[in-house]
Amino acid sequence: MRLARLARSGLRRMAGPARAALLAACALAAGAACAADGRLAVIVSANGAPAGGLSLDELGQIYRRKQQFIGNARVQPINLPAQHPLRRFFSQQVLHKTPEDLEDYWRDQYFNGVSPPFVLASEEAMIRFVASTPGAVGYVSLCLADKRVAVVATLEGGPACSK
């Protein structure tokens, strides 16, 4: 019941295009649960978790490349593809913009020698890369996060886990 409420509120918070993409992806995903009742886990390498986790504000700065360090370690944010429902949910919740809205931002940053986060094609690829790369930060469905990675933050109301 609580999850359903969070799902509804999460969907309401999403911008129209993001909500549409999420629902469309659900509709196309054969055999997947299609309510927006999933939880997103922000992950880092299992032996590199910062004490106290990461706040949404910190994540926002990391994914805009405004924060380059966690402690003394260089941080490397990783994204899923722009049309991935999890990416759209994460972008909306953490950066308060859709990936398309951030296009101008990254154009400006590129002119000043700053590249956007790298992109990996799948959640499994994300887990493997983050697990083996010190300083890497990524996100996957909470149900997929295993002992290879440490969960440093969670977001509720995202796309359902398709495990």
Added chain:
Amino acid sequence: MPALALWSALMLACACSAAELPAEAAPPDPAALHYEFGRGLRLGESGFTLGGYVTGEYRRSDEGPEQLKSSHASVFVWWEGWERVKLFAEIDLLNAVGQAQDESYNEYGKPPDRRRVSLERLYGDYIFSDAISLRLGKFLTPVGRWNQVHAAPLVWTTSAPMVTETLFPRSVTGASLGGNLPLWGRAVGYSVYASDGKEWRRDQQEDPFAKVLGGRLVLPLGYDLQLGLSAANYQLWSRHGEPQQLRGVDLYWSRGGLEFSAEWMRTRGTAVAGAEIVPDPEDHGGVAPGDSYGRGARRATRGGYAQGVAPLGGKLFAVARIDWLHDPRTITFVRQHLVGLAWRPNAGTTLKLEYVRPSQVSAQTTQGVVASVSVLF
């Protein structure tokens, strides 16, 4: 002939936009080169990234000849091989191809805008932390927002607001401290910079700082809005050591393709021997009652712009801007209106078409149609 060349450039840009292009990059294969349109060429794990942009420009003044030229062919490279060190360089080939402009010196004493190579930026950063990094070299002057992102593919119009081109030099050679301070859950950006005036490869079109001490603060006021404050005390080479103070404020808001930006700036100086201005007796409109331009006179230059952008669909945008400048060096007040269209079919390509109408034509203004094609590669 100019129209044919412009048409060819447009077709080239369209062909680029139609191609299937990767949207974003995967992590680098250590041994591989990785190129992404509009994001540069990453040389494996060497730490080097190469990028740049080219711009072709067409101007048809209501009172002058048509002009078609390649205004910029810029290459930039940066290196991040070490965790806390970054090196960045940009070289720009200006006016490489095209028709010659007016060969006379303009009213600001600038020489004709000829073909040349300009060292735009060359600096090294040492990053102590997210809050403090040291920059040494030649970098874009941290005044206002436009100057930091002035490259053709990044801005919505081919013509720049007058205030961004006349009040201060585009770049500074010196040192700066800057970073992002986490305050109220947001990153407040700041920069403090200084120069003793030893400009690296001074551009003939620039009037560089003889000395400067300045600072800039960028305050995020929500997720869509930011406020910038700029201040500098400086002297320019051309003004005989006249001390000047610049104060500026800028605003930037964007949401869902809508954008509003504005800047306002004022410089105040005290005329010294050799920097007096003799008003043109025929320029009745420019001299305000009580204005004084002789030695010891306090005089202010001020200007600003306000610009709005709205999406029209299909990655086409409408742009409107008003900008104004009051400059005692030319003893004029100029207001300029611009309306235009910009098409951004992909991450790297921008096509622009605009009509500009100033209250009077001067070195800083053109009345007529301006179009350009820019490709960020």
